[in-house]
Amino acid sequence: MHSNPKVTVAIPVYNTEPYVAKCLNSVFNQDYNNIEILITYDISSDNSLQTTIDVLKNSTFPYRIIEKKEEDKGLGKARNIIIDNFQGDYLFFLDCDDYIEPLTISLLVKEAIANDADVVGASHRSVDENGNIITLFQYDRKRIFDNVMLRHYIYVENGYYSVYAWNKLYKSSFLKENNIRCIHNIIDDAAFSFSVIKNNNKIVLLPEITLNYLIRSSSITNAVMYKDVSIATANNFLDIRDFIYSSNMGKNDLITNCSNLDAFVFSYISTVRNSYKSVSIPYQDKIKLCKSAFITPEIPLTNFFKVLKSKKTSLMLLLAVKVLPFRINMLLVKLYHKIKRV
Template identity: 30%
Template sequence: MNSEESINLSINKLKKVSIIIPVYNVDSFIIQCLDSVRSQSYTNLEVILVDDCGTDNSMAVVQEYLKHHSFTEVKILHHTHNRGLSAARNTGLEAATGEYVFFLDSDDELTDDCISVMAEPIEKFYHDFVIANYEVKGSDKDYPALTLSTGALRNNKKILHSYAEGRWYMMAWNKLCNRKFLLDNKLFFEEGLLHEDVIWSFKLACKACSMYVIQEPTYRYTIRAASIMTGTDIERDAKQYIKVFEAITQFVVNEGMQQAQDEYTLLEGRKSTLLFSLLQRNEYGLYNRYYPYLHEMSPISPWAAFKSKTIGIKYLLRDLHYLLPMAWGKRYKRLFYNLYYKWRGKPIEGAFW
């Protein structure tokens, strides 16, 4: 066997990876993103660009770039109108032919060895998904870290518990996912919602039975400049989170997981954090407006959860408001916040704003 045949044989053994890149109003960033994909040391790649009908020059920049730079395999898919990030990712997932898929935001970049590093574990053993660490560009703010050690988690209980503890991040990017696993479990993104990654990663954690963790950073996440959020922004954001919680609650009920400890901890913890974040910012009007939605959105009584040892006394005290009439529950929840957070000066874990 000559050296050229040896190289071709090595390439053929590599699992095909589809990199899915939604494109929307990123004409200032897309070249750096595409450069990082073209620089990949991994060779068996399919690049899927989804045109989500932006209002800037992004697709013209893409077309001009492709005239002068070649990829192994490129697909460009076009939406007829703007449908959002979730829809663009779904379009890419449905069109992908790789055994594994990787979601890349078009204003971010990959390290040169990103796919090579993340694909190494799947060349030896099957994993539902591989996750690696990431770097942040453009912000001094702390972002969710990957705090698990390098290695495999091979049962769902460990995977879900590590997610409930916040030991791996919810963003969809920088995860190398088995395409058949995603399709079989209907792990598509909820269209028409912001914060779609919250729902998707929750479902991923509930369904995956094998994940591999890599501590090495393989992704560069770019924070775009933004002004301080106004009350109007927070109101719009809170509405979106309530829709997210509705979707997660429905999923938990449909899957019969109301009394599962990690599912309860995740859902009720995030609902409480939303309300506490509103109180922390003195958004009392929004707190009063949105509390009833969350009060009605309770798939299991906290008392029943406590008796079944799903939760302990701290969470029971936090969630007792569900057992009260709505008007009293709203007051109790605010009192709990004042006692546990405000008056003690204790920071809210995972505050929304």
Template identity: 30%
Template sequence: MPAPPKISVLLPVYKVEPYIEECLDSLLTQTSTDFEIVAVDDSSPDRSGEMTARILERQSRIPWQFIKNRENKGLAETRKIAAQAARGEYVLCVDSDDHVHCDLIRRIIDEAERHHADVVVFAAENVSPEGTINYRIETGDSVISGVEAVERIMDLSLQAYCFNKLVRRSIFLAVEHPTGLIYEDICVSVQTLGKSNVVRLMPDTLYSYMYRESGISTRFNPRIVDLFAIMDRVEKSTASMPIPNYRNLLFRLKYIYAFRTIAFQAAIKAPTYRLAKPILCSVSNKLHLTHLVGMCSDHRPKLSIVMAMLKIHPWIFYCFVRHFARR
């Protein structure tokens, strides 16, 4: 029996028929072959799963596995199913409508081995369908502890995406993968980093995160309130970590990131105030004067003023945010 590969690429497949071929092509043409692809068709209603299986079957360069969920499980559970079937020492999550740099596998293996890393975090870019780079997801260039990496996520200086992190498989399988919630990457990344001893941050841009008009981050989704539950889980998993200035950093992640994201996304993306109102009210009800003061104390007076509008009345906040979003 052949030796297990160094890396298992976890590839959930769901409603990506126009994009799956490009994604697989970027994986199958890697300069290194020391990896496998574990593709899981999450009961996709289109031809994504069929196309994935056909493309993998007609090549023999990269080992692969193909699994089909009998019912839709969602992203978090599907990644876990893939990780349980995986054979690699490390796992790498790839979204099946994105694509990766041709030298990704070789370079992250080199970094993991050189630094004896539990996690390797690499830079990425958000790319429009026309190929324009909208923004870069920076990481820095250093070797730090897992707790320090969690601290940077809470500080909002490190992104909590799963797709730009190579993770030791034993650690990935040991954490909770929230089922039925969006923004699950935050919960998973905080836990995996918290359980890691060595984290290598490499500045190389090796992943293209594709901007899709139909993507979950670009359309109105009432489930954005899942962020409340995600923050509760993050707080629970980080409470015992030896993070300096923990309460202030938790405040920054929970209120300056999560509360702001929920409110602004609802105001900007909801097609009508009627749809935005229940979400805005849920934020307003959880927002207290001490939180507004805390935003000022964190050198964010403008955010404090705007969120105060939400506290006064969601309609005022809705009109203000939409007015400036159109400019």
């Protein structure tokens, strides 16, 4: 890899007219000079496209805009279109309502080249619309992992790893040779990140905060995770679990057992917390979803106590779901929601 590789900063744009200028200006302000900007645009109800075009006129970097068809709507499809069309040696995803610090790209490129890394991820903060810091999501120190070390750190040691696709620099050859893509239109980060974790040769994680993640009430994440959920979205939670189960099939080591347990807990909690309270899903469908979410992975006796040591609470949940009758499990779900309303 040469010393000044091209970096594609890819920004899916959809219904973010008030925020896209700040996002784009944060890219213009980078101290790294070999950047291309790739925009994918979903048909929006506001003036996002024209605002984006107007702001891009001030760019010193080359840029392209791909206007998506109606049938290609969704963030997952936007990211797949980006993967199919970006021209850089590296790819950096940036959501159109977030913004990055001026040294972001140069820092990530420097670490990628120095360590011959497939992926370099940095830390981020969540902020409100006034720029006030809400929460820091920060790695405690610089860490360099090979594949086995990273998977052990995440799944067995329960180490912090940001599941989001953004705020990471991906080597182009790594993404394309491993055919790493999103599998859903929405809720795309978990499966995408699992594929990255599974296939990488080396990942670098940095404590420097490079991205500001905007928390706004109208965001896709809030709409999906904290408000109403459709049955299609609910099924995505289960699809992600099954995707991970399928990818881990045939392996029975400690790391894989812990990975499967994490996937089970993710789909269980997503269904119990979000799908069950949804007003869009009929009650009988909620019951079907819960039955599907209660399908547990097998933990062999040879690894049982090692998994117990690593993931005591998760394993206790698995045993409760596995041992207790479905009727009792549903009573516990109802009790959970009753307590949450108090």
